[in-house]
Amino acid sequence: APVLHLSGVTKSYSVATDAVPVLRGVDLHLNPGETLALTGESGSGKSTLLHIAGGLETADAGQVRVAGQDLVPMTDTQRAAIRCKDVAVVFQQFNLIPSLNVADNIAFQARLAGRLDAQVVGHLVAKLGLSEQLTKYPEALSGGQQQRVAIARALAARPRVLLADEPTGNLDEGTSSEVLEQLLALVADTGAGLLLVTHSPGIAARMDRRLHLSRGQVA
Ligand code: ADP
Ligand code: ADP
Numbered sequence: 001a002p003v004l005h006l007s008g009v010t011k012s013y014s015v016a017t018d019a020v021p022v023l024r025g026v027d028l029h030l031n032p033g034e035t036l037a038l039t040g041e042s043g044s045g046k047s048t049l050l051h052i053a054g055g056l057e058t059a060d061a062g063q064v065r066v067a068g069q070d071l072v073p074m075t076d077t078q079r080a081a082i083r084c085k086d087v088a089v090v091f092q093q094f095n096l097i098p099s100l101n102v103a104d105n106i107a108f109q110a111r112l113a114g115r116l117d118a119q120v121v122g123h124l125v126a127k128l129g130l131s132e133q134l135t136k137y138p139e140a141l142s143g144g145q146q147q148r149v150a151i152a153r154a155l156a157a158r159p160r161v162l163l164a165d166e167p168t169g170n171l172d173e174g175t176s177s178e179v180l181e182q183l184l185a186l187v188a189d190t191g192a193g194l195l196l197v198t199h200s201p202g203i204a205a206r207m208d209r210r211l212h213l214s215r216g217q218v219a
Contacts, residue, residue, distance in 0.1 A: 001068065002029040003160040003193040004053060004087075009062035011048055011216075022048050024216040025062070030161065030193040035184065037204035038197045040213030046197045047165055049213065053195065054089040054163045055079040067160040084113035088154035090183075092166040094146040096138040102149050103134040110156035117158075124152040127189075128182055144175035151183055155190060162187060164196040168203070180206065 009026040012019040022045045030036050040046050051057040052064055055071050058079075064071040067086045071079055088109065096105050106124070110116040125131050128148040138146055147167060154162055167183065168176035180203060187194045196207060204210050212219040 002065070003032050003067055004028070004030040004195065005063070005065040006049075006053065007063045009049070009052060009059045009064060011045075011052060011057070011060050022216050023052070023059070026213075026216070026218055028195075028211055028218060030195055032160070032193055033188065033191045034209065035187060035194040035196065035207040037207035037210040038195060038213060039199070039201075039204055039210060040219075044213040045216045046213055050089070050163050050165050050195065050197055053161070054087050055083040056089065081113075084109050085115065085157055086159055087161040087163065088157065088159040090147070090150050090154050090162065090164040090167045092169040094138070094143070094150045094170075096146055096149055096153075098138050101135050101137055102130060102141070105138065105149050106130075106152045106156055109153055110158075113157040115157045117156075120158060121152070121156055123189075124155055124186065127186055128152055142175075143171050144179055147171065147179050148182065151179075151186065155186055155192070158190060158192075160192055162192045162194045164194065166197055166199065169199070176203075 006026055006028045009023050011023040012021045026049060038046050052059050059072050066082055069082060106121055107116055130148055130152060133141060133145060168179050171179060198204055
């Protein structure tokens with residue numbers, strides 16, 4: 001069964017007195033261990049779709065099934081519980097917690113989900129080359145290191161679905177390739193499904209499948 005299954009997902013934003021449609025009946029599925037690129041022009045609805053799949057925003061209608069559970073009828077509290085455990089998001093801007101060191105940033109979501117496992121964290125830290133950084137704070141890290149911490153944090157609770165919004169968009173070319181390859185290797189290890197938003201044809205080509213969003217619909 002797919003780890004992520006969207007069907008007929010619609011979303012509008014109210015702007016003044018108008019409802020502006022952003023997603024207009026989106027269907028997509030992602031299987032365990034599968035990697036899927038989501039491309040589309042700026043404003044086509046990619047981030048909105050990702051936030052809905054991650055339980056960070058709500059759809060107006062349709063089904064959003066994460067590991068078999070439909071997020072749409074859930075309360076915010078129920079959705080928050082799924083968010084820590086079954087689906088995680090990596091952002092372009094890293095979004096680390098500045099007041100926590102690397103070890104505590106990595107443990108943060110897994111701890112919230114009640115799933116902190118030293119062996120899982122140790123594996124992620126080793127694979128991402130973070131063992132020398134654990135007591136440092138985010139401000140002391142390079143962009144590539146910060147994104148590796150964000151990836152470790154996202155995967156530490158062993159989610160079924162990893163969502164990534166331009167995860168290498170803030171990194172230089174060499175670092176971007178390295179981080180992307182590490183991300184793909186870890187996803188292959190864990191069997192999570194990966195939905196990755198990208199503007200880059202080179203990055204999209206590294207995924208198993210590609211979906212193109214155009215004006216809120218899958219083209
Ligand atoms: P993309 O990620 O493809 O660039 P987005 O999902 O960010 O697209 O945005 C899709 C459309 O929705 C854009 O026209 C954007 O201006 C609009 N939009 C996004 N978020 C909001 C919001 N919170 N309120 C109003 N409009 C929004
Ligand atoms: P764009 O289309 O945005 O101009 P590219 O598609 O050439 O850029 O690549 C953008 C980023 O993706 C670069 O940092 C590059 O290192 C990385 N990249 C491109 N192709 C690959 C690949 N096959 N494997 C790993 N990284 C890649």
